[in-house]
Amino acid sequence: xxxxxxxxxxxxxxxxxxxxxxxxxxxxxxxxxxxxxxxxxxxxxxxxxxxxxxxxxxxxxxxxxxxxxxxxxxxxxxxxxxxxxxxxxxxxxxxxxxxxxxxxxxxxxxxxxxxxxxxxxxxxxxxxxxxxxxxxxxxxxxxxxxxxxxxxxxxxxxxxxxxxxxxxxxxxxxxxxxxxxxxxxxxxxxxxxxxxxxxxxxxxxxxxxxxxxxxxxxxxxxxxx
Amino acid sequence: xxxxxxxxxxxxxxxxxxxxxxxxxxxxxxxxxxxxxxxxxxxxxxxxxxxxxxxxxxxxxxxxxxxxxxxxxxxxxxxxxxxxxxxxxxxxxxxxxxxxxxxxxxxxxxxxxxxxxxxxxxxxxxxxxxxxxxxxxxxxxxxxxxxxxxxxxxxxxxxxxxxxxxxxxxxxxxxxxxxxxxxxxxxxxxxxxxxxxxxxxxxxxxxxxxxxxxxxxxxxxxxxx
DNA sequence: GGATCACTTCGGCGCACGCCGAACCGTCGT
DNA sequence: ACGACGGTTCGGCGTGCGCCGAAGTGATCC
Numbered sequence: 001x002x003x004x005x006x007x008x009x010x011x012x013x014x015x016x017x018x019x020x021x022x023x024x025x026x027x028x029x030x031x032x033x034x035x036x037x038x039x040x041x042x043x044x045x046x047x048x049x050x051x052x053x054x055x056x057x058x059x060x061x062x063x064x065x066x067x068x069x070x071x072x073x074x075x076x077x078x079x080x081x082x083x084x085x086x087x088x089x090x091x092x093x094x095x096x097x098x099x100x101x102x103x104x105x106x107x108x109x110x111x112x113x114x115x116x117x118x119x120x121x122x123x124x125x126x127x128x129x130x131x132x133x134x135x136x137x138x139x140x141x142x143x144x145x146x147x148x149x150x151x152x153x154x155x156x157x158x159x160x161x162x163x164x165x166x167x168x169x170x171x172x173x174x175x176x177x178x179x180x181x182x183x184x185x186x187x188x189x190x191x192x193x194x195x196x197x198x199x200x201x202x203x204x205x206x207x208x209x210x211x212x213x214x215x216x217x218x219x220x221x222x223x224x225x
Numbered sequence: 226x227x228x229x230x231x232x233x234x235x236x237x238x239x240x241x242x243x244x245x246x247x248x249x250x251x252x253x254x255x256x257x258x259x260x261x262x263x264x265x266x267x268x269x270x271x272x273x274x275x276x277x278x279x280x281x282x283x284x285x286x287x288x289x290x291x292x293x294x295x296x297x298x299x300x301x302x303x304x305x306x307x308x309x310x311x312x313x314x315x316x317x318x319x320x321x322x323x324x325x326x327x328x329x330x331x332x333x334x335x336x337x338x339x340x341x342x343x344x345x346x347x348x349x350x351x352x353x354x355x356x357x358x359x360x361x362x363x364x365x366x367x368x369x370x371x372x373x374x375x376x377x378x379x380x381x382x383x384x385x386x387x388x389x390x391x392x393x394x395x396x397x398x399x400x401x402x403x404x405x406x407x408x409x410x411x412x413x414x415x416x417x418x419x420x421x422x423x424x425x426x427x428x429x430x431x432x433x434x435x436x437x438x439x440x441x442x443x444x445x446x447x448x449x450x
Numbered sequence: 451g452g453a454t455c456a457c458t459t460c461g462g463c464g465c466a467c468g469c470c471g472a473a474c475c476g477t478c479g480t
Numbered sequence: 481a482c483g484a485c486g487g488t489t490c491g492g493c494g495t496g497c498g499c500c501g502a503a504g505t506g507a508t509c510c
Contacts, residue, residue: 003244005314010238019228034486043470048488067477067486084309089230141364259456268500273458292456292507
């Protein structure tokens with residue numbers, strides 16, 4: 001029965017702590033069990049049990065290394081699933097109660113990574129600019145011009161994998177689509193490599209560097225937000 | 226916290242009976258509380274409680290009519306959510322254990338409604354034919370030719386709503402995309418109206434009528450499966 | 451008006467699950 | 481070799497939830 005599988009999958013997500021784990025893991029990085037326990041505010045033992053469930057359920061993969069257990073989203077398919085769920089829930093309330101939380105929130109809304117590509121206002125701005133220049137269609141499929149542009153400007157060569165080159169990912173703060181897929185991942189990686197964007201602290205939030213701001217303006221006409 | 230909302234939403238789906246309800250409701254029709262209780266194999270009292278939860282959670286809408294309580298998927302957004310979840314789960318095992326279940330299964334795989342459009346081999350065949358004729362792009366976006374064709378052949382005028390005209394819906398038996406969105410809904414309604422397809426019994430399964438088979442062959446070159 | 455029917459509410463049962471702290475096990479630093 | 485540390489396992493507690501049957505409420509049919 002397909003219903004039973006659906007219920008089992010949903011049960012995996014139907015817990016506040018596990019949901020917090022998954023949201024944290026949306027940055028695509030590997031986290032240790034202890035880090036996640038802290039992030040969700042539960043005891044290490046509790047976190048350990050949750051992680052075994054998530055790994056068994058196929059949502060996460062783990063890598064034991066010394067005395068650490070690193071876990072990570074199992075792949076783009078799982079990331080996409082979470083994106084869809086978050087997209088359904090829609091935009092979240094804009095401000096937190098404490099000043100510190102609010103500042104972190106603002107940073108996340110300005111720009112962040114979403115699994116392996118850029119999201120937030122920065123991600124949306126880049127996507128819009130690419131669409132405006134005819135590099136993407138309105139449905140965020142890649143055009144021939146876009147493919148050529150990616151190759152010329154960002155040294156992108158499409159891999160022969162099953163994963164789509166360009167794909168729309170619904171942003172849960174902006175409620176706007178932004179570029180995902182291998183092209184989205186490449187843009188994100190490339191901007192990091194050229195030091196046009198930098199991680200803020202250890203989280204998912206990123207900020208544009210001054211060189212990055214001018215470079216993106218020259219390249220795509222993106223104006224600073 | 227967004228994680229809490231995610232967990233709450235997932236909890237709504239994380240029950241075998243409720244999942245069965247939702248899958249049954251994927252045909253887009255309104256079901257009574259009793260029908261759903263039978264379909265899921267639970268007592269009427271149990272079904273009633275589940276339905277109140279699903280309605281409160283926003284997944285279903287209800288309409289009281291005399292002594293009946295009709296429930297229905299709340300809208301395309303909710304249907305799409307379920308599609309995505311089922312798409313993640315992937316194709317299901319092809320055969321049931323009993324003969325009767327297997328026959329019903331075969332009928333569903335051959336052709337069925339998926340919320341408001343056609344799915345199964347029939348839905349995929351129509352979509353493929355439209356793509357081959359340039360009416361849809363490979364990503365299942367509508368082309369100008371497609372828009373003209375829909376207007377000429379099926380008297381379709383695009384509504385000014387926010388809902389996309391054409392959209393890909395991943396088929397959980399065929400593991401192939403087929404046409405959804407307002408265009409998909411129109412095709413489905415139109416084929417029913419012209420008696421080219423007919424419901425089999427009371428479920429979601431549909432079959433092509435002989436006139437429908439020849440008509441679809443003439444119109445799109447679709448060959449009978 | 452009385453019987454029937456669809457559905458709901460309530461009480462109660464049992465199970466599954468989330469959580470923790472304590473004990474334990476490897477790994478790493480010194 | 482020792483202690484500190486990250487992670488896991490286990491026992492136990494409380495709770496939430498799915499389920500049913502019995503009783504109750506309206507609507508419908510004759």
